[in-house]
Amino acid sequence: MQILDGKLASKAIKEDLTNKILELKNAGKKIPHLAAVLVGNDPASETYVASKVKNCNEIGITSTLLRFNDSISEQELLQQIQQLNANPDVDGILVQVPLPKNISEKKIINTISPEKDVDGFHPLNVGKMVLDLPTFISATPYGIILLIQHYKIETAGKQVIVIGRSNNVGTPISILLSRNATYGNATVTLCHSRTKNLKELCLQADIIIAAIGKQKFVTADMVKENAVVIDVGINRIKDVTKKSGYALIGDVDFENVAPKCSYISPVPGGVGLMTIAALLMNTYKACVNY
Ligand code: NAP
Numbered sequence: 001m002q003i004l005d006g007k008l009a010s011k012a013i014k015e016d017l018t019n020k021i022l023e024l025k026n027a028g029k030k031i032p033h034l035a036a037v038l039v040g041n042d043p044a045s046e047t048y049v050a051s052k053v054k055n056c057n058e059i060g061i062t063s064t065l066l067r068f069n070d071s072i073s074e075q076e077l078l079q080q081i082q083q084l085n086a087n088p089d090v091d092g093i094l095v096q097v098p099l100p101k102n103i104s105e106k107k108i109i110n111t112i113s114p115e116k117d118v119d120g121f122h123p124l125n126v127g128k129m130v131l132d133l134p135t136f137i138s139a140t141p142y143g144i145i146l147l148i149q150h151y152k153i154e155t156a157g158k159q160v161i162v163i164g165r166s167n168n169v170g171t172p173i174s175i176l177l178s179r180n181a182t183y184g185n186a187t188v189t190l191c192h193s194r195t196k197n198l199k200e201l202c203l204q205a206d207i208i209i210a211a212i213g214k215q216k217f218v219t220a221d222m223v224k225e226n227a228v229v230i231d232v233g234i235n236r237i238k239d240v241t242k243k244s245g246y247a248l249i250g251d252v253d254f255e256n257v258a259p260k261c262s263y264i265s266p267v268p269g270g271v272g273l274m275t276i277a278a279l280l281m282n283t284y285k286a287c288v289n290y
Contacts, residue, residue, distance in 0.1 A: 001258055004265035006273035009150035013277040014059050017284055021060040032287035033062040034092040035084050040070035045096045055276050061283055070100045077103055078111050085113040092118035092283040118282035132179055136282045141173040143274030144230055145183050151263060153228055156185035161202050164211035165192045169232055173209055210251040220256040229257055229264045232271045
């Protein structure tokens with residue numbers, strides 16, 4: 001069994017980007033600039049945004065963090081986004097979700113200029129992704145693809161089960177893996193809460209991608225020998241032994257599933273780190289109009 005080490009794979013991507021950004025700098029060209037928007041004080045969102053900003057700084061991407069009280073109105077936030085759209089120095093805009101209930105995420109995402117939508121959530125970019133046109137692929141599915149590529153995992157002709165059909169993870173990764181591309185050409189089944197015989201389907205899978213949001217949902221009796229298991233889940237559980245007071249665990253019962261796998265991604269240290277690497281890639285691409 002080999003670990004799909006997100007730390008290792010994201011390090012390689014970050015080193016490559018660091019060099020590319022240095023080249024831009026040395027040539028007197030524009031340096032990528034990410035504007036991250038955070039509304040309110042949700043602890044998980046605070047952690048995610050802080051980590052994204054820290055990673056930008058590490059590799060030479062300029063970052064601006066715009067923080068707003070959760071009392072900000074939808075109209076005010078829309079204006080802030082429009083200002084970022086109009087600012088030629090800003091290449092990428094990221095709005096951390098979830099947003100307060102009085103603000104429509106859909107409206108906010110639709111207002112981000114598609115050319116600066118490094119999260120790849122704008123309907124135009126989602127449409128381009130479906131049609132296999134150049135675009136920003138949203139960070140988590142893109143991160144999974146980068147992890148698969150880093151470890152040279154064969155996907156062509158493989159049976160893939162994706163569990164979870166969310167717009168930001170399950171649905172896009174099922175599309176990406178099924179299309180005619182070097183990391184695609186798989187036969188993908190997209191499962192959800194209404195799927196019948198999930199265990200039987202999983203037992204046939206060469207690759208399982210778990211994006212459910214339920215801790216230890218995928219158990220050893222659902223996984224065939226030598227399968228590849230990619231765990232997207234991030235579930236916070238109380239843990240008094242940790243300084244933060246919580247621990248992160250995935251959607252896969254790692255301890256019991258891992259011995260059966262050829263490859264498995266851990267939580268933390270797997271897809272989460274690749275998601276950030278993918279966001280950095282998108283921000284670089286936004287700057288160089290790649
Ligand atoms: P989501 O929007 O809550 O979707 C969950 C999906 O799981 C839904 O499609 C749901 O089916 C399905 N599901 C729920 N119970 C099920 C069951 N018993 N059997 C089969 N399917 C079931 O979740 P998400 O946003 O994709 O996130 C999933 C997990 O990934 C969460 O833990 C989240 O924190 C994590 N995540 C991690 C990253 C990262 O960077 N690593 C990024 C994004 C999300 P229905 O559609 O039928 O309700």
